[in-house]
Amino acid sequence: MTQKFQPPKGTRDFMPEDMARREYIFNTIKAVFEKFGFRPLETPAFESWELLGAKGGGGEAIRDEVYVFRDKGGREMGLRFDLTVPTARVVASNPQLAWPFKRYQIGRVWRYDNPQAGRWREFWQADADVFGSGSMAAEAECIAAFAACLKELGFSDFEVRLNNRKVLSGMTEVSGISAAKSPAVFRALDKLEKQGEAVVRKELKEAGVTAKQADKLMTMIKLNGRPKEVLEKATKLLGGNAAARQGLKELEEICELSKSYGTAESIVINLGMVRGLDYYTGPIYEIVAKSKSSVGSIAGGGRYDRLVELYGGKPTPATGGSLGIERIYEIMLAEGMLKDIPPTKTRVFVAAAGESDPRLAKAVLETAQKLRKEGIPAETDLMGRKLKQNLDYANRLGITYVIVIGGKELASGRLTLKDMRSGEQKSMGIPQVMKAVSLQ
Amino acid sequence: MTQKFQPPKGTRDFMPEDMARREYIFNTIKAVFEKFGFRPLETPAFESWELLGAKGGGGEAIRDEVYVFRDKGGREMGLRFDLTVPTARVVASNPQLAWPFKRYQIGRVWRYDNPQAGRWREFWQADADVFGSGSMAAEAECIAAFAACLKELGFSDFEVRLNNRKVLSGMTEVSGISAAKSPAVFRALDKLEKQGEAVVRKELKEAGVTAKQADKLMTMIKLNGRPKEVLEKATKLLGGNAAARQGLKELEEICELSKSYGTAESIVINLGMVRGLDYYTGPIYEIVAKSKSSVGSIAGGGRYDRLVELYGGKPTPATGGSLGIERIYEIMLAEGMLKDIPPTKTRVFVAAAGESDPRLAKAVLETAQKLRKEGIPAETDLMGRKLKQNLDYANRLGITYVIVIGGKELASGRLTLKDMRSGEQKSMGIPQVMKAVSLQ
Numbered sequence: 001m002t003q004k005f006q007p008p009k010g011t012r013d014f015m016p017e018d019m020a021r022r023e024y025i026f027n028t029i030k031a032v033f034e035k036f037g038f039r040p041l042e043t044p045a046f047e048s049w050e051l052l053g054a055k056g057g058g059g060e061a062i063r064d065e066v067y068v069f070r071d072k073g074g075r076e077m078g079l080r081f082d083l084t085v086p087t088a089r090v091v092a093s094n095p096q097l098a099w100p101f102k103r104y105q106i107g108r109v110w111r112y113d114n115p116q117a118g119r120w121r122e123f124w125q126a127d128a129d130v131f132g133s134g135s136m137a138a139e140a141e142c143i144a145a146f147a148a149c150l151k152e153l154g155f156s157d158f159e160v161r162l163n164n165r166k167v168l169s170g171m172t173e174v175s176g177i178s179a180a181k182s183p184a185v186f187r188a189l190d191k192l193e194k195q196g197e198a199v200v201r202k203e204l205k206e207a208g209v210t211a212k213q214a215d216k217l218m219t220m221i222k223l224n225g226r227p228k229e230v231l232e233k234a235t236k237l238l239g240g241n242a243a244a245r246q247g248l249k250e251l252e253e254i255c256e257l258s259k260s261y262g263t264a265e266s267i268v269i270n271l272g273m274v275r276g277l278d279y280y281t282g283p284i285y286e287i288v289a290k291s292k293s294s295v296g297s298i299a300g301g302g303r304y305d306r307l308v309e310l311y312g313g314k315p316t317p318a319t320g321g322s323l324g325i326e327r328i329y330e331i332m333l334a335e336g337m338l339k340d341i342p343p344t345k346t347r348v349f350v351a352a353a354g355e356s357d358p359r360l361a362k363a364v365l366e367t368a369q370k371l372r373k374e375g376i377p378a379e380t381d382l383m384g385r386k387l388k389q390n391l392d393y394a395n396r397l398g399i400t401y402v403i404v405i406g407g408k409e410l411a412s413g414r415l416t417l418k419d420m421r422s423g424e425q426k427s428m429g430i431p432q433v434m435k436a437v438s439l440q
Numbered sequence: 441m442t443q444k445f446q447p448p449k450g451t452r453d454f455m456p457e458d459m460a461r462r463e464y465i466f467n468t469i470k471a472v473f474e475k476f477g478f479r480p481l482e483t484p485a486f487e488s489w490e491l492l493g494a495k496g497g498g499g500e501a502i503r504d505e506v507y508v509f510r511d512k513g514g515r516e517m518g519l520r521f522d523l524t525v526p527t528a529r530v531v532a533s534n535p536q537l538a539w540p541f542k543r544y545q546i547g548r549v550w551r552y553d554n555p556q557a558g559r560w561r562e563f564w565q566a567d568a569d570v571f572g573s574g575s576m577a578a579e580a581e582c583i584a585a586f587a588a589c590l591k592e593l594g595f596s597d598f599e600v601r602l603n604n605r606k607v608l609s610g611m612t613e614v615s616g617i618s619a620a621k622s623p624a625v626f627r628a629l630d631k632l633e634k635q636g637e638a639v640v641r642k643e644l645k646e647a648g649v650t651a652k653q654a655d656k657l658m659t660m661i662k663l664n665g666r667p668k669e670v671l672e673k674a675t676k677l678l679g680g681n682a683a684a685r686q687g688l689k690e691l692e693e694i695c696e697l698s699k700s701y702g703t704a705e706s707i708v709i710n711l712g713m714v715r716g717l718d719y720y721t722g723p724i725y726e727i728v729a730k731s732k733s734s735v736g737s738i739a740g741g742g743r744y745d746r747l748v749e750l751y752g753g754k755p756t757p758a759t760g761g762s763l764g765i766e767r768i769y770e771i772m773l774a775e776g777m778l779k780d781i782p783p784t785k786t787r788v789f790v791a792a793a794g795e796s797d798p799r800l801a802k803a804v805l806e807t808a809q810k811l812r813k814e815g816i817p818a819e820t821d822l823m824g825r826k827l828k829q830n831l832d833y834a835n836r837l838g839i840t841y842v843i844v845i846g847g848k849e850l851a852s853g854r855l856t857l858k859d860m861r862s863g864e865q866k867s868m869g870i871p872q873v874m875k876a877v878s879l880q
Contacts, residue, residue, distance in 0.1 A: 004753075
């Protein structure tokens with residue numbers, strides 16, 4: 001097999017069977033987002049590098065990961081690395097929007113990452129965000145929408161890990177660490193779960209945090225569990241700090257509102273959870289599926305009240321997050337959650353039996369057209385093949401029914417309907433066939 | 441209004457109202473393609489430049505229009521400029537495919553063009569192609585699928601212009617023009633409709649075609665009209681030429697098969713229609729909408745039997761084409777064909793009346809959740825606003841119903857349902873409300 005050309009490294013082709021599964025995921029997510037009143041937005045695949053690299057927008061941290069190029073006019077551009085930055089640009093330049101602006105966007109993003117298990121250079125994200133609301137109701141709703149997507153996709157067991165950047169700031173303050181060190185401290189803490197405490201302590205030390213400060217911080221960030229208990233303990237330790245107090249109050253509000261959304265039971269508060277991005281300003285969350293093939297968080301987000309302003313807009317509170325489509329897809333594949341998705345929408349193959357006969361060919365095409373008019377996807381032979389080969393093709397593609405038309409059928413006005421699952425075949429009148437193959 | 445950042449030149453943001461209209465178009469096309477048994481394929485946004493620029497694949501003609509960049513590994517890449525070349529690559533490297541491989545792909549492509557009316561640097565195409573069949577049945581089916589898309593979208597009057605590269609080759613041969621000059625001759629003829637005969641003659645002369653040869657050629661390419669008459673006249677003029685004879689036979693077959701598809705009435709044969717791309721090898725077609733705001737062809741395609749081989753695959757007959765989404769969108773907008781598309785999927789806004797009361801807030805959220813569980817998209821206040829402002833928001837977004845819950849409703853267990861179209865409002869029990877706002 002010669003394969004002269006391949007998809008670029010880190011990218012994939014999705015064949016029709018893959019697409020059937022992925023579209024099931026996309027359509028499910030889309031329908032859930034719409035049930036919560038999120039509306040679709042589409043932005044260009046590339047943006048000016050000036051936008052993508054704006055300090056604080058996330059770009060500067062991943063400069064090496066962005067596909068940057070110059071257009072023919074010499075302007076520096078980059079493929080979008082997320083869907084949040086382009087949307088923040090849209091919000092910044094459209095002050096006439098109706099508030100809240102609740103948008104979702106499902107689309108590809110690009111990062112020049114080293115391809116490895118579950119890491120792609122081209123991958124899909126599904127975002128839902130609320131712009132214009134500073135209320136914790138927006139957080140509770142985003143979390144509820146992401147949880148509903150996961151439930152609808154068949155994830156029965158997942159945990160929403162909640163924290164707040166304000167609480168994290170409070171903890172560093174209380175530990176005697178200066179605010180200037182916060183970004184480095186948060187980046188160190190982000191490694192706790194994956195790389196362990198020793199690595200975190202080493203990085204904290206490099207960031208100029210003393211051992212005593214680190215001890216104090218580590219005690220607090222280990223608070224993790226049911227909201228009520230964590231909030232009580234944290235209030236004792238941090239209640240004297242204004243930022244932490246405000247952050248804990250916000251977390252309490254989210255937990256309270258989540259009861260009405262039916263998501264409260266899934267929430268834990270994890271004061272060590274940080275999330276990588278610098279732009280968060282308030283509550284942050286990650287959703288982790290508890291599954292055999294679990295691969296970390298499958299959704300996450302948070303509040304970023306200063307991003308719109310960064311791109312020239314009015315101060316605009318904002319909160320929201322992403323579903324990690326690739327991880328969701330891989331878990332669902334691995335756990336057989338997609339095995340019932342039909343590989344093709346084609347419901348019927350209409351085939352001629354016997355000799356090549358223009359009248360047969362005509363009857364075949366016209367029967368297929370009749371099916372299509374009724375909304376039933378149908379195919380016919382485009383290869384000049386015999387019945388046997390057409391049956392093989394229908395079987396290979398997973399087409400449910402084959403209608404066979406031969407001389408006998410032409411004479412009687414009846415059709416032969418073969419059910420490819422059972423192999424059973426019956427002679428029927430046209431209205432009977434239509435009813436049998438109908439999707440209802 | 442400060443607008444610090446804009447979408448890159450030649451690209452657009454699609455706001456939710458635009459997206460509602462565009463998704464209507466995409467979903468309609470997708471459903472029609474699937475009714476004909478085409479299956480979805482997805483390929484990366486960029487490909488190696490080696491692939492895109494392969495001689496004969498179309499790339500070399502538009503080198504200046506491709507967004508080319510180097511990835512961090514130094515490999516030269518380009519954003520895809522169409523959906524045919526990537527698919528031909530997929531077919532070339534997947535010889536295990538079931539034949540015919542009928543795929544559709546709806547997605548964005550990029551060309552560094554000078555932005556002007558209806559020309560974008562990022563735009564969408566919707567392709568359907570059949571790989572593996574050399575039969576004219578494949579052509580007839582692609583044409584039928586494109587025509588069905590246009591009908592379903594509401595285009596009642598359009599013309600399918602059909603020609604054949606073999607007939608064009610035959611005409612140049614009969615005119616005494618050497619085969620080597622064909623590409624230049626075809627490029628000249630392509631300008632007939634838009635730039636007139638004088639321009640074409642000038643370019644033919646530059647290509648080394650004598651005035652006498654040009655005269656002969658011009659007589660033939662002006663044959664245009666109902667298939668029967670054009671085929672008769674062309675057979676008289678060209679019947680002695682083998683390539684032309686084969687090409688005319690193919691056109692006759694397509695016209696005959698199109699009767700069973702119900703598309704024959706829309707077909708004209710236009711022997712002067714060329715289409716820009718060099719890779720066509722057989723029948724070619726364009727679909728032109730006859731509309732007030734007509735802007736040229738809105739769909740087109742043809743047979744390209746040598747492209748898969750060019751990318752390292754086995755010789756594989758192939759035919760198919762594209763719907764020009766941007767032109768379709770613009771015509772439909774201009775002619776009011778999209779005016780009934782609802783700007784939001786949200787059906788109900790659930791609002792609290794009167795004082796801020798935690799019991800009211802809870803009832804609002806739980807009612808919205810109940811609606812969502814029934815599949816009815818619902819929103820609630822995320823801004824802490826009063827009823828009046830929430831009604832304004834619902835009205836501005838085009839949400840059909842508002843459910844109002846106040847102290848009275850809380851006490852009675854009944855809800856107030858307001859129809860935003862009529863302004864009418866009624867008190868109802870919950871099951872009654874569910875039924876009233878249901879989408880069925």
